[in-house]
Amino acid sequence: MAQSADSINVFTISLGCPKNRVDTERLLGALGPAMVPVDEVADAHLALINTCGFIQPAVEESVNAILDAVRDAGEAETSTGRRPVVAVAGCLVSRYGQDLRAELPEVDLWLSTDELERWPDMAAKALAAVTRADAPRRLSTGPAYAYLKISEGCSHNCRFCTIPSIRGPHRSRPVAPLLSEARELAAQAPEIIVVGQDSTSYGSDLGDGNTIKDLVTGLAALPGLAWLRLMYLYPAGLTDDLLAFLRQIGAPLLPYFDIPLQHAHPDVLGSMGRPFARNPRKVIDRVRAHFPEAALRTTFIVGYPGETDEHFEHLMRFVEETRFHHLGVFPYWAEDGTPAAAMDNQVDEAIKLARRDALMALQADISREIMETHVGETLPVLIEAPSPEWPGLYVGRTWFQAPEVDGVTYVSAPPETELALGTIVDVEIEKADTYDLSGLV
Numbered sequence: 001m002a003q004s005a006d007s008i009n010v011f012t013i014s015l016g017c018p019k020n021r022v023d024t025e026r027l028l029g030a031l032g033p034a035m036v037p038v039d040e041v042a043d044a045h046l047a048l049i050n051t052c053g054f055i056q057p058a059v060e061e062s063v064n065a066i067l068d069a070v071r072d073a074g075e076a077e078t079s080t081g082r083r084p085v086v087a088v089a090g091c092l093v094s095r096y097g098q099d100l101r102a103e104l105p106e107v108d109l110w111l112s113t114d115e116l117e118r119w120p121d122m123a124a125k126a127l128a129a130v131t132r133a134d135a136p137r138r139l140s141t142g143p144a145y146a147y148l149k150i151s152e153g154c155s156h157n158c159r160f161c162t163i164p165s166i167r168g169p170h171r172s173r174p175v176a177p178l179l180s181e182a183r184e185l186a187a188q189a190p191e192i193i194v195v196g197q198d199s200t201s202y203g204s205d206l207g208d209g210n211t212i213k214d215l216v217t218g219l220a221a222l223p224g225l226a227w228l229r230l231m232y233l234y235p236a237g238l239t240d241d242l243l244a245f246l247r248q249i250g251a252p253l254l255p256y257f258d259i260p261l262q263h264a265h266p267d268v269l270g271s272m273g274r275p276f277a278r279n280p281r282k283v284i285d286r287v288r289a290h291f292p293e294a295a296l297r298t299t300f301i302v303g304y305p306g307e308t309d310e311h312f313e314h315l316m317r318f319v320e321e322t323r324f325h326h327l328g329v330f331p332y333w334a335e336d337g338t339p340a341a342a343m344d345n346q347v348d349e350a351i352k353l354a355r356r357d358a359l360m361a362l363q364a365d366i367s368r369e370i371m372e373t374h375v376g377e378t379l380p381v382l383i384e385a386p387s388p389e390w391p392g393l394y395v396g397r398t399w400f401q402a403p404e405v406d407g408v409t410y411v412s413a414p415p416e417t418e419l420a421l422g423t424i425v426d427v428e429i430e431k432a433d434t435y436d437l438s439g440l441v
């Protein structure tokens with residue numbers, strides 16, 4: 001059934017005695033005139049099970065009703081991306097509250113019979129989250145690009161990182177709701193940028209057989225999408241099989257590879273708990289074997305506990321040889337509660353900063369040389385904004401420049417010509433700076 005933005009669709013099961021039914025009616029009444037009864041959990045914003053715990057058969061019946069609702073809510077999420085709130089009230093909660101909470105973490109709200117007056121408030125808060133999720137996104141990133149978050153959390157265990165403990169294990173959003181969100185985004189902006197803690201692991205937790213390949217296939221077919229950029233490609237996930245697949249996908253997928261390596265020396269990588277092959281050269285060679293034209297971005301941490309001068313020199317040589325288009329360098333920061341923070345061979349702050357500066361200086365030279373190779377070329381540039389200072393000048397990005405982290409391309413338009421924001425124009429590149437390009441339409 002269709003959902004109106006103003007209605008609260010409620011699926012209800014009321015078990016046990018008439019007193020319980022009255023409680024159920026009160027709970028429903030407290031939701032106000034927006035409440036619309038529905039017959040299936042899949043159609044609901046809220047699934048309310050009012051239980052009975054009087055005798056053992058009633059307990060079993062109640063538990064089965066809860067399990068059914070939890071299962072149906074999970075299936076609804078898989079097919080629509082919106083999970084109904086599951087609320088359980090009544091005598092069973094009063095009788096077995098704590099045990100039930102531990103056994104059934106999928107239930108969102110528990111309400112014992114002496115907590116009924118808290119219901120309107122609890123329900124309103126839980127429903128605010130789920131009904132908001134129905135609302136279309138309003139882009140905050142302007143008319144050129146939109147981020148698509150494909151997963152939450154991370155199941156790797158890098159010893160310097162707090163993400164797994166804060167955000168929990170890797171959980172992928174199902175393909176269908178991602179594609180419908182992306183379709184809306186592509187109608188508003190020509191570029192979609194896929195983000196997640198590890199995009200290559202996408203789908204491994206879904207249990208429906210879908211992987212990053214299925215998602216990319218669907219995204220690449222979206223009408224109106226000009227550029228598709230994948231960020232956060234965990235090195236071990238960039239297998240020959242995936243790379244061959246990405247190659248044959250072609251446009252709108254950009255040959256842009258953001259591969260967070262964090263270090264290049266095998267000892268440091270081992271100590272960081274990064275379980276991919278200890279030689280990151282291999283993944284770079286693999287990418288370039290499939291995409292000789294690839295633009296590579298990575299990030300490194302310098303001054304990780306135990307990083308010696310020799311380890312750092314190894315990293316410098318690796319950067320010199322690899323010639324990344326873009327590089328982020330971060331001095332190691334000891335995050336509370338991480339294993340790396342407890343290591344006793346911490347590196348002096350001044351050394352960390354000096355290493356960061358040395359690596360960035362090396363990359364500045366490499367970046368300028370790479371940018372200079374583009375002078376004289378005609379490149380597609382996505383126009384993002386007019387320059388605030390110079391009439392006729394625009395700020396945009398070409399395919400190897402991701403927003404917020406890479407350089408930009410300044411575009412001069414002929415006099416009296418206005419370039420529409422969010423369009424892609426051919427730009428003749430005239431000048432290269434360390435990180436930016438400039439050219440003419």
Ligand code: SF4
Pocket residue numbers: 154155156157158161162163164197198234
């Ligand atoms: S650094 Fe990245 S891959 Fe490693 S645990 Fe943190 S989020 Fe996961």
